Amino acid sequence: MRIGSAASLDELFDLVLEAAHEAVGYESASLMTVDPAGDALTVRASRPGRLVGTRVPVGPSISWQTLERREPIIIEGPADKALGTTYTKDVPFSICLPMMVAAKTHGVLNVNRTAHPGSDVPLFLRILADQAAFAIERMELYGDLQHFTGQLLSQDEEHRRRLARDLHDGLAPILVSAHAQLQSAGVENEQVDKATALLRRAIRETREILGTVRPATLDDLGLVAAISAAAREMATESGWTLEEALDDPGPLSREAESTLYRVAVEALNNVKKHAAAHEVRLALLKNEDTLEIDVADDGHGFETEQWGEAGVRPGHFGLLGMRERVAFLGGLCKVQSKPGEGTTVRIVVPRDRLR
Ligand SMILES: Nc1ncnc2c1ncn2[C@@H]1O[C@H](COP(=O)(O)OP(=O)(O)OP(=O)(O)O)[C@@H](O)[C@H]1O
Ligand SMILES: [Mg+2]
Structure with a gap:
């Protein structure tokens, strides 16, 4: 899927909605991410586009309930009373999925459609939400690393050495031991292989950053x-x-x-x-x-x-x-x-x- 190749978060969000549309079709959809402070969700992409920028503070909304349950919520018609929230979408089916990597929730993907979702649609959307969460996480990490590299290149020599020392003593050993843990887990599957390869790259890149700092x-x-x-x-x-x-x-x-x-x-x-x-x-x-x-x-x-x-x-x-x-x-x-x-x-x- 192309979402792995998005150049920016906004492009990624649009691609996720596009992929969902191509694969399962919908009348409307939106993607929200959790704000840095963790107290609201913000709509980052939507179709039609008019909702972008809308904030949904922590509360009883379906989106927040999805995040809390860490499970997709599928609503048919008016929301179930058990959900404790009014639901006013004029579309028969609404599917709300958490975007998570391990324990971390990044946001929700929301898809509304007239056609019955059956069992395949939620399944596909779940995979898509997982992939989106991974891509978001990767981009955020990459952003951090770029920020870090930028700092390394722009600061004065003394500051750079200090950052290099932090990298060397703090980050590098963590990466190396995570890599070792994965290798010794004895699990062989494609995802573990990929994660191992990614960590290996992270270690090399860290070394390269260290290599730019002159002893x-x-x-x-x-x-x-x-x-x-x-x-x-x-x-x-x-x-x-x-x-x-x-x-x-x-x-x-x-x-x-x-x-x-x-x-x-x-x-x-x-x-x-x-x-x-x-x-x-x-x-x-x-x-x-x-x-x-x-x-x-x-x-x-x-x-x-x-x-x-x-x-x-x-x-x-x-x-x-x-x-x-x-x-x-x-x-x-x-x-x-x-x-x-x-x-x-x-x-x-x-x-x-x-x-
Ligand atoms: N001088 C040496 N004497 C004995 N074995 C060596 C020597 N140099 C390298 N090796 C062997 O070659 C391996 C690879 O060396 P390399 O420097 O690539 O990795 P490392 O020192 O184990 O880990 P890293 O350098 O990534 O911290 C070592 O693990 C060790 O088994
Ligand atoms: Mg060595």
């Missing part, structure tokens, strides 16, 4: 000293012997500097997380045409073939992110590893892409 140490120290400081800190924490061979890379663009720093730090982080190494060798080599960064450990190592051709461990993003970042600079990231034989990560980037 403070780079400005203070420059690339070589910043990488070295990170490596030494990890060596102290993890008890490695660290061997360093660091050439001066010469002038680098800010972008190249950030990329190389992040990639090196991710390689070191992996050593810290996975290798249980004793010795780690960190080299930055200025070759004739290329700049090379090697991170080699004598730790556990791992089977590089086990995750298929792409060599990406499902649900893990470090190596993938490294490859993507390095590829962006026209370079290559090679991982050489075998169980019991340690791991070497070699990043090679053409020097003419670094200025």
Whole structure:
């Protein structure tokens, strides 16, 4: 259905009413969403269109009852007394459905028709209402994220770092554990697969946002000293012997500097997380045409073939992110590893892409 492709909420609402009309037909219909304060419903789309903007405060209306019951209400003729509300539609049948995602109610879809709804019509409308709710939720989240990204890009450096820290320490771990939970639930169906894929994307995008924020140490120290400081800190924490061979890379663009720093730090982080190494060798080599960064450990190592051709461990993003970042600079990231034989990560980037 096209409603997944709407570019704005208003377009989405219109598409929902259109889809309902195409599929089940009606004399009139409307879509209402719950106001941010939660104390009223506002008509966001209607056919005919004259109701748009109408507010329905919390009360005994059919719409609010639908939301409270979390169940569709189908009315034939005048409303049942049990509903405790007068109902004045001059159409024989009225179907009111909640738009919900999990526990959250976003609004209601209201369809009025002369023809008897039978059992298929409510069923279809229910699916449509569910899809609409998902689309609304997605758009709202997307809006939040865009707002957030906008803030990240517009604020001063200090503010951006603070936001980045919140993302890194707050949002990212939540996304990662939600992803892990879904994966370990052992449920296999299309929706779970889709949700897992979406979360994976959310994690990647969060990382990308984080990637746009320049680490403070780079400005203070420059690339070589910043990488070295990170490596030494990890060596102290993890008890490695660290061997360093660091050439001066010469002038680098800010972008190249950030990329190389992040990639090196991710390689070191992996050593810290996975290798249980004793010795780690960190080299930055200025070759004739290329700049090379090697991170080699004598730790556990791992089977590089086990995750298929792409060599990406499902649900893990470090190596993938490294490859993507390095590829962006026209370079290559090679991982050489075998169980019991340690791991070497070699990043090679053409020097003419670094200025
Ligand atoms: N230096 C290393 N020593 C041993 N195993 C490693 C090393 N580097 C990577 N691995 C293995 O490769 C896997 C994939 O690494 P990757 O960086 O993509 O993911 P991760 O570190 O598990 O999670 P993430 O980086 O997303 O937080 C790791 O889970 C680990 O099994
Ligand atoms: Mg990693």
